[in-house]
Amino acid sequence: MQTFNYKTESDIVKDEGKNRFSRDTDTLASGSGKVLAGTVLAKLTNGGKFKPLAPDATDGTQIAAAIILQNANATAGDQEVVNLKRRAQVVLQNLVWPGAITAAQKQTALDQLAALGIIARMGV
Secondary structure, eight states, X not given: OOOOOXXXXXXXXXXXXXXGTTEEEEXXXXXXXXXXXXXXXXXXXXXXXXXXXXXXXXSSTTSEEEEEOSOEEESSSOEEEEEXXXXXXXXXXXXXXXXXXXXXXXXXXXXXXXXTTEEEEOOO
């Protein structure tokens, strides 16, 4: 029997603003690759597109700015995606982080999200 592990937005978001206030449609930048729902994103300083968080970068992608709510493939081109960007509670253990992120970098990113009103909590 084959087992699938497919995360949906309800696995990530536990509370958000009324009438989808917490969400926006944004552009995931080309070259971001395959991005899974729950990935912490950052906003490029130049152009305003989003990419996965890169704590050691200097192009804006070092600052957590959103959480993507869908799977997307921006390997060869920009993709329109729905991001969680304000006033929400999310499940901490369902967030997707860069592979080499340190505990201190993760805490910095969580603090940056909290400044936007996105609070990460342990949940089920």
